[in-house]
Amino acid sequence: MTTQVLVVDDVPAMAEQYAYDLKRVGSYHTIVAAGGNEALDILAREPIDCVVLDLEMPGTDGFEVLRRLQQRGIDTPVIVYTGTGSYDRCIQAVRLGAYGFVDKAEPIERVVQEIQNAVSRGRLVTELRTLRSRFDGETPLIGDSAPMRSLRDAIARVAPIPSGVLIVGESGTGKELVARELHRRGPGAKTPLVAVNSAALPEQLVESELFGHERGAFTGADRLRRGAFENAGAGTLFLDEVGELPLPAQAKLLRVLEERKVVRVGGDRAIQVTARVVAATNRDLEREVEAGRFRQDLYYRLNVHMLRVPPLRERLSDVPALVDHSLRSIASHLGMRSKTITPDAVALLAAYEWRRNNVRELRNCLERMMMATDAAIIGAADVPPEIRGGDERDEAADATAPPGTLKALKAQAERHIVLGALDKHDWHVTRTAEALGLADHSSLLKIMRRHGLNKGMHRDA
Ligand SMILES: Nc1ncnc2c1ncn2[C@@H]1O[C@H](COP(=O)(O)OP(=O)(O)OP(=O)(O)O)[C@@H](O)[C@H]1O
Numbered sequence: 001m002t003t004q005v006l007v008v009d010d011v012p013a014m015a016e017q018y019a020y021d022l023k024r025v026g027s028y029h030t031i032v033a034a035g036g037n038e039a040l041d042i043l044a045r046e047p048i049d050c051v052v053l054d055l056e057m058p059g060t061d062g063f064e065v066l067r068r069l070q071q072r073g074i075d076t077p078v079i080v081y082t083g084t085g086s087y088d089r090c091i092q093a094v095r096l097g098a099y100g101f102v103d104k105a106e107p108i109e110r111v112v113q114e115i116q117n118a119v120s121r122g123r124l125v126t127e128l129r130t131l132r133s134r135f136d137g138e139t140p141l142i143g144d145s146a147p148m149r150s151l152r153d154a155i156a157r158v159a160p161i162p163s164g165v166l167i168v169g170e171s172g173t174g175k176e177l178v179a180r181e182l183h184r185r186g187p188g189a190k191t192p193l194v195a196v197n198s199a200a201l202p203e204q205l206v207e208s209e210l211f212g213h214e215r216g217a218f219t220g221a222d223r224l225r226r227g228a229f230e231n232a233g234a235g236t237l238f239l240d241e242v243g244e245l246p247l248p249a250q251a252k253l254l255r256v257l258e259e260r261k262v263v264r265v266g267g268d269r270a271i272q273v274t275a276r277v278v279a280a281t282n283r284d285l286e287r288e289v290e291a292g293r294f295r296q297d298l299y300y301r302l303n304v305h306m307l308r309v310p311p312l313r314e315r316l317s318d319v320p321a322l323v324d325h326s327l328r329s330i331a332s333h334l335g336m337r338s339k340t341i342t343p344d345a346v347a348l349l350a351a352y353e354w355r356r357n358n359v360r361e362l363r364n365c366l367e368r369m370m371m372a373t374d375a376a377i378i379g380a381a382d383v384p385p386e387i388r389g390g391d392e393r394d395e396a397a398d399a400t401a402p403p404g405t406l407k408a409l410k411a412q413a414e415r416h417i418v419l420g421a422l423d424k425h426d427w428h429v430t431r432t433a434e435a436l437g438l439a440d441h442s443s444l445l446k447i448m449r450r451h452g453l454n455k456g457m458h459r460d461a
């Protein structure tokens with residue numbers, strides 16, 4: 001890939017000479033611009049790797065070019081060159097974002113060196129940015145299990161539609177991630193996504209948070225405040241934990257959703273609502289409606305479309321991919337090198353139910369495992385015992401344990417349960433194993449052997 005260098009100078013002969021020398025010594029591809037505006041036009045159009053910019057130009061000078069680049073968020077590296085030899089001016093340019101400066105009198109080899117440095121730093125910055133966006137907030141929804149695939153399909157279907165969406169799912173399943181994905185594929189990155197955690201709002205602040213307030217609306221309202229609806233503009237308003245909203249606030253929210261207008265607390269002007277409303281909850285809202293804790297009309301308003309985020313135990317095949325992704329994201333978050341994990345450790349994690357907090361629980365567990373060992377590899381021994389099922393093994397039913405101990409009592413109970421089930425199914429081992437929810441008939445045979453139970457006993461009886 002040839003490096004493209006833009007040379008900007010108001011004296012055409014100067015620009016041409018520089019371009020010629022850079023091509024010769026640095027093997028660059030060069031473009032010249034005769035002034036600041038022309039340079040800005042080219043930068044908006046062409047993929048330029050580095051700019052060599054004259055500071056002294058009539059009209060749009062070098063400083064102005066730097067300022068505009070900053071405003072537009074264009075971070076192509078710029079090297080300024082000057083004939084005045086004024087150090088102060090160069091420092092000022094660097095403050096405005098220039099990568100470095102050279103004097104017009106310096107040999108071309110030094111300029112090439114400077115361009116080389118600037119270009120490689122520019123590439124690093126871009127690379128870092130892509131890596132960051134891969135690990136940070138932009139986390140994509142990981143998982144290729146059937147439930148995740150249908151969730152992804154549903155997201156793609158409703159994202160472009162401006163009506164309300166209700167996201168339901170247990171705690172830590174990824175509801176917020178789904179809301180972000182809806183926003184990304186819907187109103188898009190150029191519009192805001194405003195998230196309001198309804199559970200964290202004190203009751204008396206709910207209204208002013210959502211709808212805003214005028215100055216002097218109540219004691220303490222010493223200045224005007226825009227609410228979440230207004231701030232969300234044409235983007236997305238994400239009402240997290242909407243099931244926790246107090247009833248009076250539910251009534252006001254319903255009115256806003258019906259009229260698509262908000263009035264700030266203490267104000268009288270109606271402001272049009274354009275944001276799409278996405279709500280999430282881990283409560284069973286239908287049950288909340290039955291119990292009179294959630295307004296039915298609001299429930300129907302919010303769930304024009306409903307997305308269900310499946311619990312992790314219903315998609316355990318996603319665990320390996322989630323582990324892989326989480327290890328890298330945790331490492332980048334903590335600023336440490338990522339660790340690898342052995343397949344048997346992953347297998348243990350993929351056999352656990354994660355009932356308490358789903359993906360969040362898995363992430364937290366991985367973070368603890370990462371911190372608990374200095375080794376670069378996480379193994380099965382690093383998996384916490386409660387997840388390994390080790391505790392249970394220790395306390396497994398054991399008919400030889402001293403009477404009265406948990407092990408002995410468990411053994412008694414187990415014998416009783418298994419005998420009862422066998423009797424009920426005419427000692428048909430496969431059917432009994434199935435009824436008891438065991439993996440297969442050999443698991444039942446193992447238990448029967450432990451308790452000295454066999455078919456002969458049945459016939460004897
Ligand atoms: N499918 C997924 N892919 C990658 N990361 C995920 C996925 N699902 C959840 N996570 C991660 O798990 C954590 C919990 O997700 P999130 O906060 O979206 O859950 P939630 O359903 O909103 O939880 P809560 O009900 O507690 O608010 C986050 O760190 C999130 O990045």
Ligand SMILES: [Mg+2]
Nearest residue numbers: 175176240280
């Ligand atoms: Mg959440």
